[in-house]
Amino acid sequence: MAKNLSTEQQQRLQQRWKTLHAEWELRSEKLKCLRADRAIEVGTAIKFQLEKQIQYEEAKLDDIDQQLNDIEAELRLPSHTKIIPDSISQVKVHQICEVLSSSEAIEVFLYYSQQDEKLRNDLVEKCLHNMEIQGDINIWDKSKIRPGKTINIEINKKLNSAHIILLLISPTFLGDYHRSEVKEAMERCHAEGTNIIPILLIPVASWKSIRLGNFQLGNFQYLPKNGKFITDSRFWKNKNEAFAKMAEEFTEAVQQIAAESH
Template sequence: MPEVSLKLFFSYSHKDETLRDELAKHLAILEWQGVISSWCDRRILPGEEWDYQINDNLNTADIILLLISSDFLFSKYCWDVEVKKAIQRHHTGEACVIPVILRSVDWNGAPFGKLQALPKNAEPVVSRHWHNQDEAFTDVAKGIRATAEKLKKERPREQEQANLLGQQTAIRILKEKIERRQQKPQSTQTTTAKLTQETDDLSSEKSVDYTRLRDLLKAGNWKEADQETLVVMLKATGKEQQGWLDAESINNFPCTDLRTIDQLWVKYSNGHFGFSVQKQIWESVGNDYQKFGDRIGWRKGIKDWLSYSDLTFTTNSPQGHLPAFGNYPFEGLKKTFTGGIRLQSFASFLAWRLVSCNI
């Protein structure tokens, strides 16, 4: 199976578009070799929401190029939105940010000031240091190639670590379950009720009752539990009448409720199902929704996404197969989770929310 290209995002001022285009030409060989696939805002089609498209691609990029110039620093959108998000993702290890100095400007003390910049020695592309711009851009392209090759080597290790973490989570939950069973039962109903309460934390910031979800999972009724998951998520976000989750509701999903839902799924499936399990798989495949679909068993063949009725509602299914949110993303995300959200964006937003909620 061919390797997936690393996603590269151009953050730049339109005043520097000519220089950006020249850099893109020098990176063309990396595109043809399948090392990277680049994106800039000029690829936004008529009728598409430009802010959504920029954020979607910025949130899923592996490499983010900041094309530095006085116009870039002067751009409020570049500074307040793109730089801020890029540095945040760099610090969490989700992406690698590379400043590319196009034109001379004082960038001392900038949020990206401590990052290794290109070209060599941070000499601006437009300067007397280089014989011509081709020489400068060649140096930039070589630096980007080196970074991309390094990231590709790290991917298998990250996948192994994610798999190991999933196994450790399952072992820990199983161990806790065995320890609870070995505890001697107390004689009074009060103590029994207390132990049950301690075993299953059904906390909610929005007064959502998770008893039915807990009981369905405990009984191994995976399909009904999956459908109940959508019901409680809509309740937790106040989207019952609307009937679907948008980007804002996912990004602001109550952490307590997200943790409750995830822990119930992870616990009663012995680490086989759950949002946190899906998040580990999503990150291990480099945030690629097609590989993600393959790994969790939502896809069959190159283009065939399974229908909801074709899912396997048993623990014999691939790890992370559930939850599928009661309406399965390839029928449901177009209807249930829309507001324009594709699976790639939904998975990315949900993974980000799990990280921000420390789950």
């Protein structure tokens, strides 16, 4: 059990966390640009240099990740105080305004059941990939957690910095959610006003009335907006048609979030 920290110690740790997190965001953006340059570079020498820079930035991100984890572990008090209490929502609001007003990528947290992984891959490839390539969004989900990292700490960290949370709704999602490490953090994000968008993946009976902790699915603007599940063949010619509609509507949602921030 962690020892009690004085208010001054907590404030210093929280300030250190914010500084490190800002550096992590900058280096993460730089790494994305380096990888994009590597993908289009044909010259062997330049490609080699890009590889070296990528390796360096990846190592720096790993180091910052570890420092953030250490601080978060130290702030986890015996009374189960939330990691970096209260300051997170203020930091998040600042980040949202900063990101949306400077045309930087919007952080998208993707939550889904492991059993729906194939559909998750289809969704990313056909609906979100182009926006990520263009630098409009960054997509993160728990599959990107590196070995050795603490799952709930990594998820909390990404949820705290997310601007949009996508929930891939299916029968297995609903079962997994109530047993998952993300449940409490998701409810906190809802209370703080994070944009939560249910994605209608596989049909679920009476899904609008389903409650996930302290919020109800039907209260959010879901996608597709027509309320038809992507895999329901009664309403779509094929899944590609559904994904195309989904991509169009998600782009509009991102633009609307950006417009509302100004």
